[in-house]
Amino acid sequence: MIKRLHSISMNTLPELFNTRILKVKPESIHFTPESVIDGTLPTISHPQTEAFLLEAAKIIRDTDQTVAFPTETVYGLGGSALNDEAVKNIYKAKNRPSDNPLITHVSSINQLNRKIFNRDTKVHMQNIPEIYHPLIEKLWPGPLTILLPIPPSEKNSLSKLTTANQPTFAVRIPSNPVARALIALSDTPIAAPSANASTRPSPTLASHVYHDLNSRIPLILDGGACKVGVESTVVDGLVDPPMLLRPGGFTYEDIIKLGGPKWANCKVEHRKNVTANEKVRTPGMKYKHYSPSAKVLLMLPDEKKVNKLDSFGQIFQRELTKDSTERNEAPKKIAILTTRYLDALQPDLLKEFNNEIEYIVQSLGHRGEDIQANLFAALRKVDEIDKVDLIFVEGINEEDEGLAVMNRLEKAAAGNYILF
Structure with missing residues (x-):
């Protein structure tokens, strides 16, 4: 149950909550190797972990609110990527500019097909351009984000607020079992930037999230320290040559080595800044980021x-x-x-x-x-x-x-x- 302290009348501010930290055991969550393709649900051997995940999944699936959760990279602040109000609440909680796009997280390729492309197909990779296939086969689930074309309007269920009104959207399958289980149990693609106040260093512990977002979100799933420690690598295979837009959990060398011939000439986005009116394809390019107060x-x-x-x-x-x-x-x-x-x-x-x-x-x-x-x-x-x-x-x-x-x-x- 979401415990609100009270509402704020100003639309620009989030509701206030009694933010709870729920400790879960990642090691109790198990996925089959095939689940990354077919979406088989995980088994969870620790009853309290399962109960907390189901509570968080209900918030994602049935409300407009958000949940903070661990990924292998950093803690994410997630809301339904299919729900405009949920996405607005992500921006509000973080005080994040709305023209800064969000990454959508899915638990399987099956979920990507069903929930975003609205197509339950037996050709699992049908909606993913071939250039990405070698990377996905080796690096999903994991800290790799790819850019895909937004589906035609008659099929698209993704909130436009996740893409900052661009023709592409960013998506990945996280390897952290807590993150993946939350997405799978809610059966909802989750839009999730890092779970910190905008401009602050990204959180790698639940205590970091609490420091920044206490009273701004209902709950935090505490799955311990994040192993990678920086955000996912973002690549764009829709341009020629392909681009590494944001370095992250997988290295540029990984992309070149594992991507096959089509990634041999991959370029790196080296621009430090973009213009005020310029649209960006990935988070982290346009605004101040990762900055302590000192x-x-x-x-x-x-x-x-x-x-x-x-x-x-x-x-x-x-x-x-x-x-x-x-x-x-x-x-x-x-x-x-x-x-x-x-x-x-x-x-x-x-x-x-x-x-x-x-x-x-x-x-x-x-x-x-x-x-x-x-x-x-x-x-x-x-x-x-x-x-x-x-x-x-x-x-x-x-x-x-x-x-x-x-x-x-x-x-x-x-x-x-x-x-x-």
Whole structure:
């Protein structure tokens, strides 16, 4: 049952709820290998998990409200992709611009055919262009989003609000069992951006969702930490050459390797910004994203400089002075998130610059997949819990997971980057 505190009369604001966090066990949910095609429902061995999923599925299927749930990438905020009012409530809860398109999540290709194309066909891949078939066969379910043509109007049941009035829509099948079970049990395609307040770092824990959306949504399914840590990879196979629009859970190298000959010349969307009136085909291109409240400075290793620690020390002192001037006082807390060269930094070594400041030095890891998984959680920790005034983050090379990591860091830093 949805527990509302009270309604707000202004149409631009969401209703207020007594937001509940329901703990579920992902390991109790099991799908057959064939279910990604035929839509066979999962078996759930933990009764409470099943009850919570059915409660959340009822909200998705039978109301205009939203539910937050874990995916393998980040936590999503979901509502029925077939229901205009539900999609409006997603935008309201996040305070998200309505011209920022949403990804639709389905539990199987069978559900995609029945619910979006309104065609229950035995030729399962009939509605998916052939260029995507090699990727889908290897990477679905998983963090891969593809762009498809919107069905003809007489067949289309997808809310236009998910597409920002464009001729394509974005869709994927998540591999997280909680996400997939929620979609399957509701038998409803779910439109779901990340479950954070717009512009904030994406949530990888249920507590992150609660921090941003408490009282704005009825419930949060808590399935533990997200494994991938950044959003899905978005590709467009409807153009020639095909495009990687957003780096994410699968790398560019994965797409080239697994996509077959037609993806050999895949291009990467490198634009940092788009014009105010320009329509975008994928989330994350147009507006401020992934930003903590504290200012973020992205530190990029300069291979020409031998002693990175000395170089960083000089830059750190300069930026400390600059920040103190801008705020008319010295920062009280500074966080430094490291990946490689700055791992040797110790808080005590930084006291020489200002011994009245508290310094937090935290490693994001050394492998690309570890850095990717830890990134948003670390940004949120130093910002929301440690409440630092300034965040330095050490960047990495833009290869493999590095492309997605740097995509998020460049947006979080809003163009504030320095070579060291």
